[in-house]
Amino acid sequence: MSDAAQSETNKTRAESIPGIERATGRSWAEWVEIFESQGARTLPHPKIAIVARAAVPETLANPDWWAQGIAIAYEQHAGLRVPGQSSTGTFRVSASRTLSADRDAIIDAWAALAETRTEHLGHAPGEPRRSRTDKRTFWRLDLDGAGRVEVAASPKTDDKVIVAVSQDGLPDGNRIEEWRAHWKALLAEL
Known part of the structure; x- marks a missing residue:
């Protein structure tokens, strides 16, 4: 598991990170950098998912599904939502x-x-x-x-x-x- 996934400030469900890293070939730190460089902390969920989808390898099966999961993991990481919370706040x-x-x-x-x-x-x-x-x-x-x-x-x-x-x-x-x-x-x- 990457250092970012173990960080006490990272609110992402820890079990999500290794799967994302394995599937995409990118470390969690690289994913965070992609989102941060696009100003994702200020974006709504659909736009964060678009950022993720653009960075998901084309060879990955079910890239849209992965993009959604990666976007949610980032939102949890950034404190935009907690595990179990939807993009509407419920x-x-x-x-x-x-x-x-x-x-x-x-x-x-x-x-x-x-x-x-x-x-x-x-x-x-x-x-x-x-x-x-x-x-x-x-x-x-x-x-x-x-x-x-x-x-x-x-x-x-x-x-x-x-x-x-x-x-x-x-x-x-x-x-x-x-x-x-x-x-x-x-x-x-x-």
């Missing part, structure tokens, strides 16, 4: 699990499990909503005072499906790990 958490089942059956099982609860960590759920696209099956609801929850089931292989829970709009990051544990516990019941 917080998010996610958890996932891979299962052997049909994606629609997984969402049915999730609904049967989650819709019997009158609260999630003290927050009342709104009316659940379902939808389906060619690629994913969704289950969504709002939680009073705790943002929005989306569960998406998408095929990973012919016989495996990834079910991912994401919660957006948390007012602060104080309960992120508590929420992650909650969603992981429900996923484990599937």
